[in-house]
Amino acid sequence: MSLLLLAFCAAALAQTPAASAPTGPRIFHDPSLGITYFYPRRFTPEQIPAKQACVHTTLSGSSASPVGASSFVLSNIGSACPSLLNEAVTSLDAFTRKQALSRLKEFGKPEITRDPTHYSIDGHPASITIASVKHPAPYDPNSIAPPKITYAAKACVLGEIPDKHSKETLAQQTKHIFCFDFTTQHKDLLPLMLAFTVQFDGHDPEPLVPGGILH
Template sequence: MLLRTAVLLCLPLFAAPCLAQTSQQSPAKPPTTALKLFRDPGLNMTFAYPAEFTPVMTGAAKAQASDKGPAAPQCVRSILSAGSESKLGSSAFVISAIDGTCPGALKQAEQQGWFTKEQILRQLKRYGTASLLQEPFHYTIDGRPAAITLGSARQDDTAVIGVPVVTTYAAKACFRSIVPDKQKAGAKAQADEVICLDFTTQHRDLLTGILEFSVQFDDGMPHPIVTGNALH
């Protein structure tokens, strides 16, 4: 039950502006933990994530496996969900894509700093009083604009004496699927999408686990989804 609850913490929502820093990003360093790989043929991307996470079948995958056929088009497509348990608590992540199915939603998501800040606060409000741990931080992933925001939510004052108040910690990182204004000559134009990684945990120290996630575009080198200096 904890695993299912943790995964639900990460489901992306929507929505607005913010200034931040800028940095470049280099190819991923050798991972410090064992990794699992997941490839999305539609995006032509391969994602790597810590091996202790157990994948959970997404709603779209369940629909395709049933007799009801694929689910109706949605503004946000869940690519991969997974959760883990440790002595510090449970953690979960969701990787999702926002495409042109809902042009307004895609336009908002393309403003990564604005989008990650408003979304993480909206997401966390369901768990208590939400606040930012870190303002949006802007960087690039192999030339693609990206941003990450950190937040937390402290359970409202309904705790029982002797029972610790629960705090939920979260990170949301989003990046463009293509390098803006850089299409290969003669190549078929790629549809631009925004890919988001939502990471949620019950212990602040576990937020650094987001640094272990990487993405490989086409057959290129893997790149960390979150640059090492993004958490400060």
């Protein structure tokens, strides 16, 4: 499936956004980071929220379906926030785990569904954690409806490829990281993350999340 996505998105890259087929993926380029994102057309881009002190949101969107709603947020953390950046770079796995749980705390007591998994995108170290939470509901002894569950995935990628021959530490080499937050109300919608593709300028597009991680 990942190979098909790469071929599909590589063909889409040759088109300008205006010339893209109406059934093809939406394309968003972040010139400040030199990254292009491809995401499913079913997601409607939303107004970017106000910039937070240490997290800059570059793109967000949502999608509604009969089985539940889904949303995503793409953001980056730069060197203007050295403590948060250092926390993420020092232990990317622990950072995505902490952030995934934090995103769901407003709904109840979250738990880890998939432990942090380390991988790479075009040589850039990356990590993803998946969590879920059951929503508390009023007690109804006659109800047979299953409890409502929200799932969240947090994936973060280092903006720079580490230079193993450099005398600088990984934290010193890394100027920013970009993160992807995906939230859905239906577990079967988690594979939507596979339809998101990332391309660093001058390189081939790659899946934001390798398919095998979700299986």
